[in-house]
Amino acid sequence: MPLSFEKPIDDLEARIRDMQSYAEEQQVDMGEEVALLENRLATLTRDTFANLSRWQRVQVARAPGRPTAVDYLEGVLDEFTELHGDRTLGDDPAVVGGLARLGDHSVVVIAQQKGRDTKENIHRNFGMAHPSGYRKAIRLFDLADKFALPVLTFIDTPGAYPGIAAEEQGQAWVIAESIQRMSRLGVAAVSVVIGEGGSGGALAIGVANRVLMLENAVYSVISPESCAAIRWRDAGAAPQAAEALRLTAPDLLEQGVIDEIVAEPIGGAHKDPAGAVANVKAAVSSAFEGLRGLDRAALLTQRRQRFRKLGRFTEAA
Amino acid sequence: MALERWFRRQRPTRGDEGSPAGLWLKCPSCHAQIYRKDLVANLYLCPECDHHERMPVDARVAMLTDDGTFERWSGHILPVDSLEFVDTEPYAERLAAVQKKAERPDAIVTGAGEMLGERVAVAVMDFSFLGGSMGSVVGEELARAAERAAEEERAYVVVSASGGARMQEGALSLMQMAKTTVALEALTERRLPCITVLSDPTTGGVTASFATLGDLVVGEPGALICFAGPRVIQQTIKQDLPEGFQRSEFLLRKGMLDDVIPRRELKARLATYVRLLRGAPVDRERAAERVKVEKPELSRAAVL
Numbered sequence: 001m002p003l004s005f006e007k008p009i010d011d012l013e014a015r016i017r018d019m020q021s022y023a024e025e026q027q028v029d030m031g032e033e034v035a036l037l038e039n040r041l042a043t044l045t046r047d048t049f050a051n052l053s054r055w056q057r058v059q060v061a062r063a064p065g066r067p068t069a070v071d072y073l074e075g076v077l078d079e080f081t082e083l084h085g086d087r088t089l090g091d092d093p094a095v096v097g098g099l100a101r102l103g104d105h106s107v108v109v110i111a112q113q114k115g116r117d118t119k120e121n122i123h124r125n126f127g128m129a130h131p132s133g134y135r136k137a138i139r140l141f142d143l144a145d146k147f148a149l150p151v152l153t154f155i156d157t158p159g160a161y162p163g164i165a166a167e168e169q170g171q172a173w174v175i176a177e178s179i180q181r182m183s184r185l186g187v188a189a190v191s192v193v194i195g196e197g198g199s200g201g202a203l204a205i206g207v208a209n210r211v212l213m214l215e216n217a218v219y220s221v222i223s224p225e226s227c228a229a230i231r232w233r234d235a236g237a238a239p240q241a242a243e244a245l246r247l248t249a250p251d252l253l254e255q256g257v258i259d260e261i262v263a264e265p266i267g268g269a270h271k272d273p274a275g276a277v278a279n280v281k282a283a284v285s286s287a288f289e290g291l292r293g294l295d296r297a298a299l300l301t302q303r304r305q306r307f308r309k310l311g312r313f314t315e316a317a
Numbered sequence: 318m319a320l321e322r323w324f325r326r327q328r329p330t331r332g333d334e335g336s337p338a339g340l341w342l343k344c345p346s347c348h349a350q351i352y353r354k355d356l357v358a359n360l361y362l363c364p365e366c367d368h369h370e371r372m373p374v375d376a377r378v379a380m381l382t383d384d385g386t387f388e389r390w391s392g393h394i395l396p397v398d399s400l401e402f403v404d405t406e407p408y409a410e411r412l413a414a415v416q417k418k419a420e421r422p423d424a425i426v427t428g429a430g431e432m433l434g435e436r437v438a439v440a441v442m443d444f445s446f447l448g449g450s451m452g453s454v455v456g457e458e459l460a461r462a463a464e465r466a467a468e469e470e471r472a473y474v475v476v477s478a479s480g481g482a483r484m485q486e487g488a489l490s491l492m493q494m495a496k497t498t499v500a501l502e503a504l505t506e507r508r509l510p511c512i513t514v515l516s517d518p519t520t521g522g523v524t525a526s527f528a529t530l531g532d533l534v535v536g537e538p539g540a541l542i543c544f545a546g547p548r549v550i551q552q553t554i555k556q557d558l559p560e561g562f563q564r565s566e567f568l569l570r571k572g573m574l575d576d577v578i579p580r581r582e583l584k585a586r587l588a589t590y591v592r593l594l595r596g597a598p599v600d601r602e603r604a605a606e607r608v609k610v611e612k613p614e615l616s617r618a619a620v621l
Contacts, residue, residue: 003557013333013605016345020408025403043568046399077491085513086563093487110480122618145515148503160544160545161555162544162545162549162550162553163545163550164550164554164556164558164559164562165541166544166547167544167550167562167563168571169571170571170573171525171544171545172525172528172529172542172544173525173529173573175525175526175544176494176524176525176526176527176528176529176530177499177529177530178497179494179525179526180498180501180530183498183499183502184502187442198519199482199491200482200491200522200525200526200544201496202496203492203494204492204525207495211365219488220491221482221486221487221488221490221491221522222482222483222485222489224483227484230484231404231484231485232404232405233405240404241404244398244400244402244403244485245400245402245406245484245487246487246488247487247488251487252488255399255487255488255489255493257488257489285460290537292418301521304499305497307492307496307498308429308496308499308500309456309461309496310453310489310492310493310495310496311453311456311489311496312397312486313394313395313396313397313453313454313455313457314394314395315393315394315395316392316393316394316395316422
């Protein structure tokens, strides 16, 4: 199902398909007409996506059919081998971890996984991790340090799960610990925000040397809906809240929160998952390449300073 | 009907919010009528039931540091509205109004002092200032205080009180969680203690960063301490929450806090922690000390 602003694109695509099947059935050459419409389609798609409002980007970031973390694990990495469990509480399906090869190097990967359909969404708790998920991340950070393996994380979560058990098991404590543990990695770490970067639950695996973000992903301190409910006392004000929060990739690049925007295929990653995966693979490989010369101490210092200097204020005279 | 509802809305609510001159308050716990002066003189504890009311920052600093030793560090950096955030009112205007009222630039006070003779740096968050929310200035003050404490060989004591990250500052407020966390490394490297006191309320991004990363983490009695607030959880699971859920005593039982410490004993206990962690002998007399506040003569309290 297309997003509401994709309707004209979708309609045009349908017209092209109709024309092609008509031409085939009737054995007539409509190549010129089709080419004309395809040209129009490309322009329309480019224009639509070049002018997305922030709220529309939120919808793209959450679009059904958008590649999920597992799609990137399969497409970007070789020999992905999943490792389960947090060694304390259980195994949280919202966080997928494991070992893999990226080019010529072994890496530890940690990813937040939403579902690709309703059934998987329920199994993955819509990508909302419990404390167990963060504990899994923490123990994988330990593993990475011990074997001096670079760490790659994929961020895609509405936020850490707000529930009774999650609170009792110290959701806040494990997020804080995960932030701290990741900041202390003696190996190169790269994070990619692929969909939704929902608040502290996202940052918990986002304390990397290089933070990349897909063009239509969003990363925010609070969801537009919750922000609207609190600040406007009206969840219907989510579009205004999305504007106010400045949560798109260009916004965050400008604020220094991310280091690089990874382009999506025209029409968004959901239109061309393979294209999105290829772009992420290239960007991740070059991000690690750029960190290759740094030793343990330099990586630690670079990462610490990167986050230490974030913020905007003025010094009083 | 409408009139009846109007009358119901007029019933007195708790506390002195919005009316600093309010002379009489109602204890939210035991419902006793309390004379405001009694509450202030009693470390903001209910004279009847010891309920721990929220404490203003200056009173908290005075309570925790030895007389005449506190030297303020904070206040030299100012918040900016870099997103030009506007909801029902511009953030810049909200900020200006609360700065004027609080007479400080943002929701925190930091500084150096002595705590029963122990050299400490303290940071106290101000819940009355935009819900104690953490934006760039609060994060930077916390980070600078940690780093300066390390330079000056001081233990770091932080009293949190916050609704979480300041959403009007967008993703940069979220990043303060990472910033405050990495700033604590300065203390870790010098083996200086960081002790966090979670006061009512401590929630969201503050709980999920520096506040729970103290070497020791303690709560004040009855304080709400959580990641997601009770209302959010209730909306998510659509069930009633257990009695005492997310309060200090509950979290102590769940293993999340080192202890829950009554306010009268807080200063002495913090000083003891610092001494023990730094391997110094404990001065028994001082360790037993309570903040000397006589229970005030009650001015007609509970009569009403």
